[in-house]
Amino acid sequence: MPSAAIDDYLKTIYHHTEWQSTPITPSQLAGVLGLAPSTVTEMVQKLAVQDLVAHRPYGPVTLTDAGRLRAAAIIRRHRLIETWLVQEFGYTWDEVHDEAEVLEHTISDRLLDRISERLGHPRFDPHGDAIPDAAGRAQREAFVLLGEAPIGHSGRVLRVSDRDADLLRAIEDAGIGVGHIVTVTGRDAVRIDGGATVTLPTAATSAVWLTR
DSSP, X not given: OOHHHHHHHHHHHHHHTTSSOSOBOHHHHHHHHTOOHHHHHHHHHHHHHTTSEEEOTTSOEEEOHHHHHHHHHHHHHHHHHHHHHHHHHOOOTTTHHHHHHHHXXXXXXXXXXXXXXXXXXXXXXXXXXXXXXXXXXXXXXXXXXXXXXXXXXXXXXXXXXXXXXXXXXXXXXXXXXXXXXXXXXXXXXXXXXXXXXXXXXGGGGGTEEEEO
């Protein structure tokens, strides 16, 4: 199996439980990857043989220790590259995901180490996602999804999902970015840094995470 294909599966499984705890099912995995369920089932079986995932028929898919280490390594590559593109080349946070998807499979470990050193070994990427260290460890604070935070909750923006570039731009246009303090004032409304109150696209409530 091509290494890039394996990495895409492992990354998706890893991503699914970064910001919530319910493991991914094969049908969810197929939906995210845009593949036929039968294709995903076949690949999951192959990954299980390689001891990269654990899976029982009709059950969820979870990473083994070996799978999690490999997933963390490719995610480290992706997020360091995103950070590099923003800090060194002036990319905006809605432009870097697709570029990193390509570059993560091509750059050498030596170059990746130089990038990390050049950036001062960052712990988070431009979207607030934790960058695993070389041993696969990543640090996160206690968090709550914006849409699940009660009215009156105030928290620092920890992370904004990078899955939808248009939504990223809308969130940025509203004045929200990683590190801002947000107070929930309504179903789709927040006050930013104690100042203006803005109404967000409904989709933003499931794309922004705050400190608990």
